[in-house]
Amino acid sequence: MPSAPSPSPAPGSREPARHDAELTDSLARAEALITLTPDYPEPGVLFRDISALLVDAEALRTVTEALIAPFAGTFDVVAGIEARGFLLAGTIAATSGVGMLPIRKAGKLPNPAASVEYHLEYGSAVIEAPGVLEPGARVLLVDDVLATGGTLAASRQIVAALGGEVAGAAVVLELEALGGRRTAGDVHALFHAAD
Ligand SMILES: O=P(O)(O)OC[C@H]1O[C@H](OP(=O)(O)OP(=O)(O)O)[C@H](O)[C@@H]1O
Numbered sequence: 001m002p003s004a005p006s007p008s009p010a011p012g013s014r015e016p017a018r019h020d021a022e023l024t025d026s027l028a029r030a031e032a033l034i035t036l037t038p039d040y041p042e043p044g045v046l047f048r049d050i051s052a053l054l055v056d057a058e059a060l061r062t063v064t065e066a067l068i069a070p071f072a073g074t075f076d077v078v079a080g081i082e083a084r085g086f087l088l089a090g091t092i093a094a095t096s097g098v099g100m101l102p103i104r105k106a107g108k109l110p111n112p113a114a115s116v117e118y119h120l121e122y123g124s125a126v127i128e129a130p131g132v133l134e135p136g137a138r139v140l141l142v143d144d145v146l147a148t149g150g151t152l153a154a155s156r157q158i159v160a161a162l163g164g165e166v167a168g169a170a171v172v173l174e175l176e177a178l179g180g181r182r183t184a185g186d187v188h189a190l191f192h193a194a195d
């Protein structure tokens with residue numbers, strides 16, 4: 001079940017306001033669109049795919065708004081982590097009226113200003129970013145899945161190396177069994193999977 005945001009009752013009422021109930025339903029509908037594929041990309045991994053959520057206009061809008069809800073007015077730039085994080089950072093940038101910083105996988109940028117190696121549930125990788133941030137820019141990090149937390153932790157290092165400040169981190173789905181929050185720090189997660 002979605003965990004955020006929680007419904008706020010109308011004054012003098014024990015019932016949630018209708019718009020909050022609708023938001024909860026819409027989030028539950030979005031969560032149900034996340035598909036599970038066993039043994040992908042390697043044996044033992046249960047892969048979560050947000051493609052069906054992305055292609056659904058209502059689900060995409062609801063998830064975009066819920067990802068930024070706790071951070072309104074606190075960030076100047078949204079950073080998306082290649083590749084799936086790009087998709088959400090794009091919608092957040094358009095919705096929030098801020099710019100978007102692409103954090104790329106290694107070898108895609110001509111002159112990376114920062115580079116960090118990290119480990120994932122299935123392998124290791126290097127991310128890089130261009131030196132385009134204003135000093136002190138407040139950056140919201142966005143990704144689809146929090147698993148081991150290696151990607152978000154590396155992204156925090158990238159933002160610091162660029163001279164920015166991390167305003168927060170938001171993901172669609174947290175895989176709790178992998179303990180990523182211990183590595184990635186505080187993360188706003190819309191949905192939680194226990195396994
Ligand atoms: O918490 P972690 O263990 O670091 O894992 C989470 C990361 O793994 C996936 O990306 P992946 O590297 O598979 O790249 P993709 O977006 O290009 O598919 C996902 O989109 C996150 O970025």
Ligand SMILES: Nc1ncnc2[nH]cnc12
Nearest residue numbers: 046047048049121145147
């Ligand atoms: N199980 C998983 N499903 C989707 N993306 C992931 N990134 C790391 N682990 C993942």
